[in-house]
Amino acid sequence: MSRYDDRCLIEGIKNKDKAVLKYIYREYYQSVKHLVSDNSGSEEDARDLFQDVMVIIYQKAARNALSLSCSLKTYLFSISRNLWFQRLEKRKYECHFYNLELVEDEMAVHDCDDTPDDEAMEKSRLFMQHFIGLPADCQQILRLFFRKFTYRDIARILKLSNEKYAKSRKFMCKAMLRRRIMKDPKCKRFY
Amino acid sequence: MEEEFKDQISSYNQGELDESQKKAFEEQMAGDPELAREVRQNKDLDQVLADQDTIEFREQLQKSMLEGDGHPGLFAWLLLAASILIILGISAFYLLRSVKEQPLFEHRNPPIVNQQPEDISTPEKQPDKAVVVDDKLAFSPCPELEEMIKIHYRDHNRTLISPGKETNITSDPMVLFKWEPAHLDTAMVKIFNNKNKLIYQSNPRPANYLRIKIKLNPGIYYWQLTLNRNLHSVGRLVVDQQ
Numbered sequence: 001m002s003r004y005d006d007r008c009l010i011e012g013i014k015n016k017d018k019a020v021l022k023y024i025y026r027e028y029y030q031s032v033k034h035l036v037s038d039n040s041g042s043e044e045d046a047r048d049l050f051q052d053v054m055v056i057i058y059q060k061a062a063r064n065a066l067s068l069s070c071s072l073k074t075y076l077f078s079i080s081r082n083l084w085f086q087r088l089e090k091r092k093y094e095c096h097f098y099n100l101e102l103v104e105d106e107m108a109v110h111d112c113d114d115t116p117d118d119e120a121m122e123k124s125r126l127f128m129q130h131f132i133g134l135p136a137d138c139q140q141i142l143r144l145f146f147r148k149f150t151y152r153d154i155a156r157i158l159k160l161s162n163e164k165y166a167k168s169r170k171f172m173c174k175a176m177l178r179r180r181i182m183k184d185p186k187c188k189r190f191y
Numbered sequence: 192m193e194e195e196f197k198d199q200i201s202s203y204n205q206g207e208l209d210e211s212q213k214k215a216f217e218e219q220m221a222g223d224p225e226l227a228r229e230v231r232q233n234k235d236l237d238q239v240l241a242d243q244d245t246i247e248f249r250e251q252l253q254k255s256m257l258e259g260d261g262h263p264g265l266f267a268w269l270l271l272a273a274s275i276l277i278i279l280g281i282s283a284f285y286l287l288r289s290v291k292e293q294p295l296f297e298h299r300n301p302p303i304v305n306q307q308p309e310d311i312s313t314p315e316k317q318p319d320k321a322v323v324v325d326d327k328l329a330f331s332p333c334p335e336l337e338e339m340i341k342i343h344y345r346d347h348n349r350t351l352i353s354p355g356k357e358t359n360i361t362s363d364p365m366v367l368f369k370w371e372p373a374h375l376d377t378a379m380v381k382i383f384n385n386k387n388k389l390i391y392q393s394n395p396r397p398a399n400y401l402r403i404k405i406k407l408n409p410g411i412y413y414w415q416l417t418l419n420r421n422l423h424s425v426g427r428l429v430v431d432q433q
Binding site: 016018021022025026029047050051054055058059062123124125127128131132142143146147171174177178181182190191 | 198228231232233235236237239240241242243244245246247248249250251252253254255256258259
């Protein structure tokens with residue numbers, strides 16, 4: 001028996017609830033992994049795909065724009081499938097449709113077809129990976145800046161000497177982030 | 192100086208430059224592809240960083256995935272250890288009992304083992320093995336299923352290309368289920384023995400064809416192809432004596 005119903009799961013995703021995210025990962029990741037591994041993908045591809053699909057669901061849930069005509073599991077699998085085939089198409093891999101296994105509600109899958117711009121998703125994941133690799137003080141300053149805090153407030157919160165220094169630090173951190181991203185071979189396909 | 196320049200990129204991306212500044216900056220970009228690229232990169236970066244909620248969500252999700260992969264707790268280990276002990280105990284009991292009961296010399300006919308058809312959609316997947324009781328009347332047709340073969344099911348959109356309504360399996364155990372037009376349909380194949388007993392069922396899956404590897408004892412069998420949850424056709428498979 002399921003521990004959460006779909007409504008609770010969506011609410012948990014919206015609230016970034018760790019227990020819910022862990023539950024979804026444990027319950028649903030395997031089907032995404034099989035989809036990817038049965039269709040020319042690696043474990044890393046499966047993890048990236050699962051994360052991206054979860055982000056899509058989160059963004060929709062956060063905007064209260066998630067109205068499902070099928071179960072969350074089917075919805076998640078449906079987006080995973082579409083996104084994965086988009087990625088395969090890009091890689092020009094031969095894909096074997098007959099390897100696919102649907103988890104449930106086969107007929108509902110097409111109604112749930114709702115896949116966003118994949119390049120934006122991949123960029124977002126790549127940037128994010130480098131962002132969390134930045135020194136903690138850089139992460140903090142950029143978080144505050146993009147949360148629309150003024151340089152004065154940033155200086156006060158982070159106990160920096162003044163606004164000017166806060167601004168200078170922010171530029172330095174962002175430049176560091178950009179440099180790291182641009183050095184990443186995965187970035188070449190975007191620019 | 193560099194900060195001022197970066198500030199200008201940022202101001203341009205955020206639409207904060209006035210018309211004359213904007214025009215001048217765009218002219219500069221037109222003559223400097225490297226600058227244009229940097230502006231685009233900064234714009235993308237700003238877009239991602241501006242969505243701090245999504246960044247936090249990704250962080251939380253990554254942590255949850257790592258924890259989800261983590262080692263089971265102490266209770267889970269104890270449970271696992273207890274299960275292993277119980278299994279070992281039961282195995283030892285039956286092993287000792289079978290040694291005790293088995294005569295020293297006995298001629299036994301080898302059991303007749305049928306393997307269920309192997310779905311070769313996933314090449315590395317090993318076939319499921321199942322023991323099916325040997326049927327002495329394996330070649331007598333099943334009247335109900337024979338009747339079903341004659342029926343033309345109403346599906347105006349799909350025409351079955353393969354297999355034929357009567358297919359003999361001899362050396363090549365592959366049976367190809369193919370229909371036209373070759374759209375992705377939710378397809379499923381069932382195989383029955385001549386006593387109308389279901390012996391194999393593939394998972395329903397989006398497919399434009401299915402290939403099933405047949406490994407069955409000689410006899411008459413029947414297949415049923417279901418497309419998009421509707422029975423499409425029924426046919427006979429005869430597995431010949433090798």
